[in-house]
Amino acid sequence: MTSPKETQAGSIEHNNSGLGYDDEKDKMDEREAILGLAAKAKNASRMLAQSTIGVRNKTIFYFLEALQDHKAEILAANKKDRDTANPKDPLTKRLAFDDSKLAVVLDGLKALVAMDDPLGKIDLARELDQDLNLYRVTCPIGVVAVIFEARPDALPQIASLCIKSANAIILKGGKEALETNKVLFACLQEALHKAELPADCAHLLTTRTAVDALLCADKYVDLVIPRGSNSLVTYVQDNTRIPVLGHAEGICHIYIDKSADGEKAKRVCIDAKTNYPAACNSLETLLIHKDIAPGLIIDIIAGLRTRGVEVKADPVISAVCAAKSISVLPADESDWSTEYCDLTLSIKSVDNVDEAIDHINAYGSGHTDGIMCENEEIWKHFFTGVNSAGVFRNASTRFADGFRYGFGAEVGISTNKMHPRGPVGIEGLVTYKYKLEGIGQTVEDYASGQKSFTHKEIGND
């Protein structure tokens, strides 16, 4: 594969993609460079916003083709990354980009091409007065910066979502995946070039110091999405004025109500804790109604322990276990606010659904919380009382995921209460603008009472 510099002399000239700034350059220089690059992305974002869905779909299709054409280079670059990586680093595991990962990426791109254009959707159409019509219409956000760690398959997924939604993108990958990311990014540039979109629609940054400069570019960057550890997300949140999409913690709960079906409760809790313990939507704290039969509690705990789960329990649950000669670790106050990301589960007895709601609201992270319950009044009370992005009844918290929700790909999961919230697919990458169309109307006529508004919904006659 030839590098973008060779194939696209003209259009790629201004693109600082993949630039690893030399140590001798000072930070101010880097900041200027990143600001310049962000400004170019902003300019390019206007062309993207004005492109047709045909052009954007074609770009994704060319990207798919380039990834297939350059498969050997991708795998070779990935091998280089893995050879350099520290095998003791837990991130190393996630570095691999092999045939099966590539197949998943290609399937995702195909599905994305097939999706409707997320732009131009009208969700409010109102006649304000005769010949004065207001429309609220989805449009791109502008420039989206994504900071991701390790997993190089995130690059094509996120970049293609941004192309589809007509957002320019600034990517900052982890240094562990540098070689792989460079080749993947070159494929993206090849696609932009073929589709005659500006190379500045996408940039790749590769240095850690570039992140700080990027977080200062609030004049040009409209949204930053950190995908990685809690500490990365918290760092980004604390160091930028740019809106941040993401979540630092996923402390998910399940409350087993006394009306619960025991068999369902056991099955769901085991899945939520053990299906993929490192995921943000895994169960961290189980709340159990005080009237639940000790037999069921023991059954659930035994099922968890068989799958290697270490249980930390409050005194009530510990006593139930002790009566059956099962020893569990004691949970202390800090356990209720710990995201274990591992095969550890804290369990607490609660008096009723209100105590469960209060516990979740006090210690939870607003990600996803579930109730096992067959009583409609109780689960409805739980659904209005818990204000998390996901509130589940009789289903595993692990379902909180863009693919499982049917969104296709996902850029992240948001615990923000302003839009977007929960798993964010393509729809979270658009915003809306109000379009008003008139024939020369002035406010003065309405303020003076000469004219008055009709405020009729269009199409609702």
Added chain:
Amino acid sequence: MTSPKETQAGSIEHNNSGLGYDDEKDKMDEREAILGLAAKAKNASRMLAQSTIGVRNKTIFYFLEALQDHKAEILAANKKDRDTANPKDPLTKRLAFDDSKLAVVLDGLKALVAMDDPLGKIDLARELDQDLNLYRVTCPIGVVAVIFEARPDALPQIASLCIKSANAIILKGGKEALETNKVLFACLQEALHKAELPADCAHLLTTRTAVDALLCADKYVDLVIPRGSNSLVTYVQDNTRIPVLGHAEGICHIYIDKSADGEKAKRVCIDAKTNYPAACNSLETLLIHKDIAPGLIIDIIAGLRTRGVEVKADPVISAVCAAKSISVLPADESDWSTEYCDLTLSIKSVDNVDEAIDHINAYGSGHTDGIMCENEEIWKHFFTGVNSAGVFRNASTRFADGFRYGFGAEVGISTNKMHPRGPVGIEGLVTYKYKLEGIGQTVEDYASGQKSFTHKEIGND
């Protein structure tokens, strides 16, 4: 009118409403107190979220009754505020709360009672698999803090919007309106008490130092809305991790395309600049296509000058004026990014719609920008190229307003690109949560391929 303390001994006990902290108390004490109060508001917000629309409407109705019953006290308190105020301070003008202001407030409350419940609206209903259904449903944000200056009529408007949308509210009014705000707030407390909602649903802060403490309460406060000067908004944006709804600047443009209807253009530009020059949706910069006839340019400028507008123009427009012996001030670079909030207008000649779009994107504030144009291809290009919260064709920028959009009341105008954007009514005070309802499903069954998702839209069979 009796104070809430006297009428509501039980429920008002914990409410630090209206508390002006003594100078001798140190900031740490105040911070603790505000955190405690915010925590109580958070707790109360759960009760509000679980209240019926009947209870919330009743509360607004009781509030309306209390405002009528205590009219004399409100007007007397307002007189006290106005007597204390510095008549030279421009804010003093906006302090007045008289019969006509009260009437507007009462009309607003009545309209709000008549509006649909903004909660529980489902905008996505999807079967993920048989007996596994996903719903995205609107729900309250939680605790909303509003910092407003001078105008005391903002208090009942904002508080009632929050009650309708089931958000607890922390109000911080300007010290100039202290007495008026206290009485208005007591009316609100009376309404909450009658409706048997917790007094902690609403708090009033009155000291400047309380703002800093409030901005640190990101654990409890979900949204902060600064309503006031640019410097207030910028201060809030720079000093909190809480999401901020609002806008610091309103640099609105109108571009007169060569296809424009001259008569419409003149009428709209005069309205946009002179109808209320201090408003954020007023015109600040006029962009004129280079092929527009000098006669029309002179006609528009003469119309503006008749209404007291001072014009600052670029060399091209200045030359057109000079040819007709009209002298205008020269505009310099800084004029393009100045929000005059006054009877001053900058005017610039541009070569085409693309130069207009680039100018707006470079110098605008993303608030509202219009085009005067009769050519569909050109205005559509403008509408996709300008990514402001409002893009208008042939209508005054002054229409960018919640009332004029038919939203009833308005909490502010947002230039954020994430939801909400533009004038924000009740709809911007709700978010959504994902509700998933199953019968005990586990992710493992889907991950292993034993089951597969149907991803059917519900009701689309």
